[in-house]
Every structure is written in C-alpha cells, then in structure tokens.
Amino acid sequence: MVLPSGVTCAPPGPPAFDTDPESEFYAAALDVYTTRVHLTDEQQTIADYWADGAGQTGTPPGHWMAIVGQLARHYGHHHGLSLMAAAEAFARVGIAVHDAFIACWYTKYVYNLQRPVTYINDHIDPMWRSYITTPGFPSYHSGHSTQSGAVATVLTAMFGRLAFTDTTHTDHGLLPPQAPRTFRSFDEAAEEAATSRLYGGIHYPFDNDDGLGAGWCIGARVRQRVQFKK
Secondary structure (H helix, E strand, O other): OOOOOOOOOOOOOOOOOOOOOOOHHHHHHHHHHHHHHOOOHHHHHHHHHHHOOOOOOOOOHHHHHHHHHHHHHHOOOOOOOOHHHHHHHHHHHHHHHHHHHHHHHHHHHHHOOOOHHHHHHHHOOOOOOOOOOOOOOOOOOOHHHHHHHHHHHHHHHHHOOOOEEEOHHHHHOOOOOOOOEEEOOHHHHHHHHHHHHHHOOOOOHHHHHHHHHHHHHHHHHHHHHOOOOO
8 A cells, every 4th residue: 555565664684594503593593482481471461462362353453453443432531533533543554554464474475484383393392382373374574563563653653652551352352351451652562562472482583573673664654655634
C-alpha cells in the first residue's frame, strides 16, 4: 500500500551462520537456549501474552487492532475518539501491519534462516524445545517485531507518548486468562512484543532487534505518505 517494494525498509541481515562456539551466531542461539532453560514466571507471562492463543485474535496484528479499539472507546478522559479519528487510527494501523508483513515475509525468504530450535538441537542440546510452538517458516526477521514497530510508530504520531493499559485478553475472553498489562508508551509495548518471541524460544535476539528497526522504518513511511482530509 505504501512501500514501493519489499526491500524499501530492508534490515541489515543476520550474523553469518556459524557453528563455532566462539561465533556471534552461536552466541545468539545460546542466548535463546539459556533464556528458555531459565525462563522466569514474568517472561513466561509475556511470551503467552503476545502469543494470544492461536486463532483467537488474528495475532499479532489482531492484538494491535484490539488496542486501537480500546483507544477508540477510551481515549481523551474516557470520551472516546471521534468517528473520523477512530477511522484514521484503524486505517493507519491496518496499512502499517499490511506492509510490515509483506516486507517481513520478503525478508524471511531472502535469508531463509533456520529457527533456533533447529540450530540448538543440532549444535547445543538435542532435547531442547521452544516454549512457544515454533512456526514453520524462516526465522529472520520477526513478524511480531516488524509489525509492532510499524504500529507503534503510526500510533505515536497520532497520540504521542501515551501511557495505556491493554485489556485485549479480558475484553475478548481469551484462554488461558491473562491480566491486563500497562505500558508507558506504544514503543514500550512494541519492544515487549518483540522480546516475547525470545522468551518464547522461537526467535534469535537479532530477529527481534532488526524486525523492530524495519518496523520503525515502515511506520515512518506510512506517516509520510498517507494523508487524511480533516
């Protein structure tokens, strides 16, 4: 809708694939491994929170659309948004996640990088399993991170650095139940969504970091190129 092609906000690429225990790639995989082995209750909660439950919210863009719905109802001292502002917010977020996923999946099949579970099973621990079920498509970079960075950028442009409490799980009765989470900004929520994929054991840290960076770029393009009549 906005990006000319899948390479417009291209990430720098992952570290060179390497099985040497002294390599940067091995260190990233070991980070995923040890995070999973020592997963805290809070990290487990965050992984589950942004996973949403398959088929329940259209995760991950559905989660952000649900947040826009909360803003539409409650923004501005609980008076909600005007119909025009709500329509613009939904449109900007929809465009952002649309282009973010096209760009992300283009990147995934440029690099076709194996997931942490494959690398870890082959080179660190054959019995290791990810906390979240590993998806059946390439690792680099993270879809959650890319679309969350893009959405946070367009929402911040509309509403500023807004603190909010996300009630998606309780609003929609998702199972298992998850308490609402409070964030100081949309960027903080996006960063947690990205990190949740490390906690889930399904992405290397560089997947998440580079996905966020690409998402910020995509969100900025949406800001620049999409105008609404007032």
